[in-house]
Amino acid sequence: MGLPGAGWEYPERLSLACLPTPLVELQRLGESLGTGQRVWVKRDDLTGCAISGNKVRKLEFTLADAIRQGADTIITCGGVQSNHCRATAVLGAQLGLKVHLILRGMPEELAIPSGNVLLDLLCGATVELHPPQEYTRRFRSLAKSAMAAAKADGRKPYWITTGASDGVGVWGYVRACDELQQDFARHGIEAPHIVCASGSGGTQAGLVAGNVLHGLGAVISGINVCDDEAYFLKKIRSDLLAWKQQYELPFPVEEWDVRVIDGYVGEGYAKASEELLALLVDMARMEGLVLDPVYTGKAFYGLLNEIARGRFADTRDIVFIHTGGIFGWQPFASRLAAVLHG
Numbered sequence: 001m002g003l004p005g006a007g008w009e010y011p012e013r014l015s016l017a018c019l020p021t022p023l024v025e026l027q028r029l030g031e032s033l034g035t036g037q038r039v040w041v042k043r044d045d046l047t048g049c050a051i052s053g054n055k056v057r058k059l060e061f062t063l064a065d066a067i068r069q070g071a072d073t074i075i076t077c078g079g080v081q082s083n084h085c086r087a088t089a090v091l092g093a094q095l096g097l098k099v100h101l102i103l104r105g106m107p108e109e110l111a112i113p114s115g116n117v118l119l120d121l122l123c124g125a126t127v128e129l130h131p132p133q134e135y136t137r138r139f140r141s142l143a144k145s146a147m148a149a150a151k152a153d154g155r156k157p158y159w160i161t162t163g164a165s166d167g168v169g170v171w172g173y174v175r176a177c178d179e180l181q182q183d184f185a186r187h188g189i190e191a192p193h194i195v196c197a198s199g200s201g202g203t204q205a206g207l208v209a210g211n212v213l214h215g216l217g218a219v220i221s222g223i224n225v226c227d228d229e230a231y232f233l234k235k236i237r238s239d240l241l242a243w244k245q246q247y248e249l250p251f252p253v254e255e256w257d258v259r260v261i262d263g264y265v266g267e268g269y270a271k272a273s274e275e276l277l278a279l280l281v282d283m284a285r286m287e288g289l290v291l292d293p294v295y296t297g298k299a300f301y302g303l304l305n306e307i308a309r310g311r312f313a314d315t316r317d318i319v320f321i322h323t324g325g326i327f328g329w330q331p332f333a334s335r336l337a338a339v340l341h342g
C-alpha cells in the first residue's frame with residue numbers, strides 16, 4: 001500500500017518473515033523513568049525463530065530480486081557473528097539457494113562454532129574466514145573471487161552487500177513503517193521518537209523513507225554501534241539516493257532528516273562493557289526483554305542515557321525497534337557468568 005497517487009509502489013517481495021510483529025509497551029521501565037513518557041518496543045526480534053531480527057525484512061526484497069534475476073547462489077559477507085549472514089543462510093536453505101559467506105574473524109572463533117556461525121554451518125552455508133585486517137584490505141578482491149568461482153562452477157551467483165543495506169534493502173523498513181502506522185493508530189501514538197541500532201545503515205534508511213511515505217510524523221534516530229556519526233550520515237544518505245535512483249522515485253531524499261546519535265560504541269564494535277552487560281541483565285529481569293550485547297543492547301543503553309539527558313523530552317512516546325541479535329549472546333557466555341557471579 002503506497003500513498004495514493006504518490007508515485008511509488010513496492011517491488012516484488014517474498015513473504016518470509018512472521019509479520020506483523022507486536023508493538024509492546026515497557027510499563028515498568030516507563031514508570032521507573034519518572035518522565036511520564038511511554039516507552040514502546042517494536043518486537044522485530046519476533047520476525048521468526050532462526051531468522052529472528054531485522055535482516056529478514058530487507059531480505060524479503062533482496063532475495064525476491066535475486067530470484068527474479070535467475071540466481072541459484074547467494075554470496076554475502078559480514079563478521080563471523082553476523083546476524084545478516086545467519087538469516088541469509090537459513091533463508092537460502094529455505095528457498096533452495098546455495099549460500100556462500102565471506103566472514104571476518106579469527107580461526108579460533110570457528111574452532112567450536114557458536115551463535116550465528118553455528119546456524120550458518122547447520123544450514124549448509126559454505127564459509128571462508130579472513131582475519132579482520134586481511135578482510136578489510138582484500139574485501140573487493142575476495143568478493144570478486146567468490147563470484148568468479150561460483151560462475152566457473154556453472155552457477156548464477158547474486159551478491160548481497162554488507163547487511164543487505166543498499167537501494168533494494170531500504171524497502172524492508174519502508175514496509176515496517178506501514179505496520180508502525182497501524183500500531184500507532186491502535187495505541188494513540190502521535191509524532192513519536194523512533195530509535196534503532198545502526199550497524200550498516202539500511203534499517204535506519206528504510207525508517208527514514210517509510211516515515212515520510214507512510215506519514216508517521218516521527219523523528220528517527222539511529223544509535224551507531226560501530227564507526228561514527230559522519231560515516232553513518234554519509235552511508236544512510238547514499239542508501240537513500242541509491243534507492244531513489246534504482247526505482248526512479250520522485251522524492252527529495254537529500255532533504256530528509258537523518259539523525260545519528262554517536263557516543264555509545266564503547267570500546268569498539270562487538271565489545272561490551274560490564275556496565276552494558278549489567279543493563280542487559282536488568283532489562284531481561286525487569287521486562288523479559290532480551291537485548292543483545294552487540295547491537296540492540298548498545299542502542300538501548302544509549303536510548304536510556306538520552307532519555308535521562310532530555311533529548312526526547314518533546315514527545316510522550318518513544319519507540320525502540322528491537323532488531324534481534326539473540327544468537328550474538330553465545331560468545332559472551334563467560335562474560336555474563338562473571339557479571340552474574342561477581
Ligand SMILES: Cc1ncc(COP(=O)(O)O)c(C=O)c1O
Nearest residue numbers: 083199200201202203295323325
Ligand atoms: C541485531 C541487529 N540489530 C541492528 C543491526 C543494524 O541494522 P543495519 O545493519 O540495518 O544498520 C544489525 C546489523 O547490522 C543487527 O544484526
